[in-house]
Ligand SMILES: Nc1nc2c(ncn2[C@@H]2O[C@H](COP(=O)(O)OP(=O)(O)OP(=O)(O)O)[C@@H](O)[C@H]2O)c(=O)[nH]1
């Protein structure tokens with residue numbers, strides 16, 4: 065997705081690599097490169113201009129995080145602004161009535177019918193009873209297309225007399241009310257270009273069904289024209305959100321990045337394949353990370369910064385070096401790791417982390433270790449040598465873990481301490497070789 069934009073932005077970030085810190089002078093070239101990349105990705109000119117102003121302001125006045133290098137810091141600023149540009153958070157569908165009508169509108173071939181079926185599949189999987197209404201009577205195969213898709217996902221498709229849009233919509237609503245559907249999705253007809261006839265028809269459907277959502281389906285590959293079309297639709301129909309389709313193609317990114325600023329309305333879903341399961345909820349932060357192609361390395365940095373108390377970390381380091389590391393410290397360490405979220409999710413955030421499929425992190429085991437340590441007295445934690453056989457039995461009972469597991473933890477801990485001693489002699493570098 066957006067490979068070319070990604071490549072160009074990466075070059076901009078690289079230009080800052082190796083710099084001591086961000087300065088007004090060295091940031092200029094990077095900013096210029098970001099600007100060019102966005103323009104080349106077909107982002108609306110005015111949107112780029114505002115964006116660049118904000119990035120400049122933030123980069124120059126940036127508070128310096130010691131733990132981030134200038135290029136990382138700049139990436140963070142660009143990513144935050146990209147996310148803001150696309151609306152910060154995911155906007156869910158609103159269901160305010162039962163049945164809740166959703167209307168799909170848009171130009172011919174944008175993906176309305178396909179999206180209708182994909183959306184029905186998602187809504188059904190959430191446990192809602194959903195009906196599809198085929199309100200496109202012009203293209204002969206349109207109704208059949210929806211019926212085939214409906215059959216594939218086990219969703220009823222209503223097409224009434226197949227001739228009168230108003231009647232199909234009225235009867236579709238009646239059926240939905242009578243048969244206690246939760247959601248009704250109306251697939252409307254597109255036109256090659258915006259024209260009065262289409263607008264009037266869609267407005268009429270809107271009056272009849274009083275939708276909770278008017279979703280405009282937009283082909284992301286079309287570029288700036290799509291943004292203009294979106295604006296016209298929104299001015300006329302007050303759409304509630306957008307679905308960007310064909311994001312799996314070689315779309316340059318311009319539509320995704322411009323639409324929110326230009327229309328003020330959110331992207332709610334993106335189409336990522338032709339297949340029936342190729343629709344995803346749209347998350348601005350995830351897309352900006354994807355555009356930057358960084359795994360989620362930045363969120364990892366942020367997460368670490370938020371949770372690891374630096375002072376504590378320093379103390380721990382000192383202790384490790386002196387090798388008077390106790391079970392109390394160990395427990396502290398485990399808890400810090402848990403605060404950071406599941407180990408698995410942390411691994412996944414590292415670049416290439418998604419490739420770690422075969423690796424399983426046994427979080428249960430960590431819980432067990434925690435339970436065993438918690439069953440020790442303070443004295444025992446500080447001085448594990450005190451733990452004789454009868455104490456071990458007590459700890460096993462208290463933690464609900466088998467005795468051999470307690471013995472194993474104690475042995476491992478002793479071994480680790482020995483290793484720490486050795487590494488301690490190697491200086492700070494050795495620390496990175498610790499197994500936790
Ligand atoms: N690759 C890809 N293809 C898509 C996506 N969404 C839709 N398509 C394809 O785009 C083409 C048009 O999709 P339709 O759903 O028929 O579009 P429509 O808006 O209903 O078209 P009209 O009814 O003619 O106005 C089909 O070949 C779809 O398979 C997507 O997210 N990715």
Ligand SMILES: [Mg+2]
Pocket residue numbers: 176177178200206251252254
């Ligand atoms: Mg269609």
